[in-house]
Amino acid sequence: MPRETHLEATIGRPLASTISKAKVLMVGAGGIGCELLKNLVMSGFKEIEVVDLDTIDLSNLNRQFLFQKQHIKKSKAHIARASALTFNPNVNIVSRHQNIKDQEFSVDWFKSFDLVMNALDNLDARRHVNKMCLAANVPLVESGTAGYLGQVTVIQKDETECFDCQPKETPKTFPVCTIRSTPSTPIHCIVWAKSYLFNLLFGNAEDDDDEVLSKEDSNDDETAKELAALAAESQALKAILESAGTEGFAQRVFDKVFYTDIQRLRGMEDMWKNRKPPIPLKYDDVVSQSDNQPTPMDIETETTTLKDQRVWTLAETAQVFSDSLNKLTARLKEMRATDPEASVHFDKDDPEALDFVTATSNLRAHVYGIEEKSRFQVKAMAGNIIPAIATTNAIIAGMMVMLAFKILNKRLADCKTSYLVYGRHRPQLIVSEPLAKPNPKCYICRNSYIVLKIDTSKSTVQDLIDLLESNSLVELEIQENGRVIYDPDFDDNVAKTLESLQITDGKFVDIVDEEDRKIIVYLKHM
Ligand SMILES: Nc1ncnc2c1ncn2[C@@H]1O[C@H](COP(=O)(O)OP(=O)(O)OP(=O)(O)O)[C@@H](O)[C@H]1O
Numbered sequence: 434m435p436r437e438t439h440l441e442a443t444i445g446r447p448l449a450s451t452i453s454k455a456k457v458l459m460v461g462a463g464g465i466g467c468e469l470l471k472n473l474v475m476s477g478f479k480e481i482e483v484v485d486l487d488t489i490d491l492s493n494l495n496r497q498f499l500f501q502k503q504h505i506k507k508s509k510a511h512i513a514r515a516s517a518l519t520f521n522p523n524v525n526i527v528s529r530h531q532n533i534k535d536q537e538f539s540v541d542w543f544k545s546f547d548l549v550m551n552a553l554d555n556l557d558a559r560r561h562v563n564k565m566c567l568a569a570n571v572p573l574v575e576s577g578t579a580g581y582l583g584q585v586t587v588i589q590k591d592e593t594e595c596f597d598c599q600p601k602e603t604p605k606t607f608p609v610c611t612i613r614s615t616p617s618t619p620i621h622c623i624v625w626a627k628s629y630l631f632n633l634l635f636g637n638a639e640d641d642d643d644e645v646l647s648k649e650d651s652n653d654d655e656t657a658k659e660l661a662a663l664a665a666e667s668q669a670l671k672a673i674l675e676s677a678g679t680e681g682f683a684q685r686v687f688d689k690v691f692y693t694d695i696q697r698l699r700g701m702e703d704m705w706k707n708r709k710p711p712i713p714l715k716y717d718d719v720v721s722q723s724d725n726q727p728t729p730m731d732i733e734t735e736t737t738t739l740k741d742q743r744v745w746t747l748a749e750t751a752q753v754f755s756d757s758l759n760k761l762t763a764r765l766k767e768m769r770a771t772d773p774e775a776s777v778h779f780d781k782d783d784p785e786a787l788d789f790v791t792a793t794s795n796l797r798a799h800v801y802g803i804e805e806k807s808r809f810q811v812k813a814m815a816g817n818i819i820p821a822i823a824t825t826n827a828i829i830a831g832m833m834v835m836l837a838f839k840i841l842n843k844r845l846a847d848c849k850t851s852y853l854v855y856g857r858h859r860p861q862l863i864v865s866e867p868l869a870k871p872n873p874k875c876y877i878c879r880n881s882y883i884v885l886k887i888d889t890s891k892s893t894v895q896d897l898i899d900l901l902e903s904n905s906l907v908e909l910e911i912q913e914n915g916r917v918i919y920d921p922d923f924d925d926n927v928a929k930t931l932e933s934l935q936i937t938d939g940k941f942v943d944i945v946d947e948e949d950r951k952i953i954v955y956l957k958h959m
């Protein structure tokens with residue numbers, strides 16, 4: 434019996450035929466994507482394109498069942514394709530190991546699909562695909578999971594809410610002074626280690642201004658002074674960096690951040706009126722304490738699990754600090770030999786980076802009398818990890834296919850937003866509600882989209898203004914990704930070419946006219 438017979442019996446021959454001809458784009462081949470691709474090839478889809486920018490990591494294997502140990506470091510998109518084909522070889526899958534934001538994935542390319550399915554893990558990429566699907570007028574099935582929670586919905590231009598119709602919660606930020614001067618919890622120390630110290634030592638100038646630090650408390654005079662002092666402190670640390678690779682380097686960094694800087698802070702009496710002041714720590718004192726402690730050799734002979742799960746002694750922490758600092762600076766030096774702008778970014782799966790952040794956050798916690806954490810705990814906190822659960826992904830991917838059936842069967846009205854909710858006293862696991870109408874105030878989907886073909890290397894901002902004005906749009910304001918390019922009081926850019934302002938093929942430009950009408954122009958270079 435051919436494979437399709439059961440499907441035709443279940444959903445009817447006409448829909449089975451529509452599905453077999455539909456061209457589907459799946460963005461993301463991670464936790465949800467692996468489940469989804471397996472579902473798609475098993476439920477009659479025959480034309481699938483998969484895009485994922487990442488490679489397979491050991492930590493993916495517990496839930497991304499299309500991947501196995503021998504696939505580590507290989508492209509997720511290509512391996513997902515190869516594994517899915519073993520379930521059903523009669524499917525045409527195109528895999529692309531690329532970022533969905535790449536220019537070649539133009540509006541026209543999106544238009545070539547009947548349906549787009551998002552299996553992504555970040556707001557930025559979701560927002561981009563949302564915009565592209567609106568511009569191309571292609572239905573989008575959007576999904577997401579976090580632990581036991583999950584969600585699926587459908588986005589269709591002019592019919593439903595888009596991804597940006599409702600404001601999204603932005604990741605939590607911490608006031609600069611809490612992180613830099615007055616931490617009181619382990620997460621404050623971890624954020625300091627990961628977002629401040631790590632970037633200062635191994636990043637480049639662009640990495641300095643991290644978004645997790647909010648500037649909201651920098652208004653009053655005292656705070657401004659403190660911020661200036663902190664900036665001077667960062668500069669002094671950068672000077673020590675010149676001696677990277679020489680003997681005593683780790684000790685100099687240690688004494689600078691855990692002794693000299695803390696000593697200065699401790700001298701600010703007002704700061705400690707209602708708080709316990711920090712106690713400066715010297716490298717030599719820690720190392721001389723270590724006589725009765727296990728030597729580094731003892732640590733090495735422990736199993737990785739044990740070393741990960743218990744809180745290290747102060748001497749061990751100092752040892753891990755200097756080892757990881759020396760290894761990371763050596764790595765950076767090697768990278769900069771070929772690219773002077775190179776930097777190392779914190780990655781929870783990079784063992785040396787995690788060692789460094791665990792050691793420095795715990796040394797800081799020690800100085801401030803805050804509870805210290807194991808490497809395992811630091812990994813979860815620094816990586817913002819909510820454990821991913823295979824079952825949640827499987828349920829959500831199943832519901833995505835049901836929505837795909839309805840959309841392709843032209844029954845958008847039957848589609849619902851569904852939430853997977855978890856709670857002991859709730860009678861049901863899945864709660865659904867009708868798709869919401871577009872938010873009339875949405876800046877993204879309530880605008881007109883136009884595609885403008887223009888030579889971006891020759892055309893100037895003035896040419897663009899003339900073109901728009903000839904279409905009766907007057908008193909314009911032009912923005913690109915939040916950057917003001919032109920408004921009636923700011924004409925510095927009018928003579929510049931679009932290309933010189935990095936407004937090139939595939940970019941979106943926002944136009945607001947005198948009546949506050951918004952138009953999103955999608956630029957095509959020609
Ligand atoms: N801009 C993008 N273009 C293409 N693929 C993307 C883009 N952004 C994210 N992805 C992919 O979306 C997938 C999301 O899957 P998932 O949430 O399971 O994340 P993961 O990285 O596999 O796991 P974890 O984050 O838990 O380590 C990832 O494979 C990721 O590479």
Ligand SMILES: [Zn+2]
Pocket residue numbers: 594595596597598599871872875876877878879
């Ligand atoms: Zn919207």
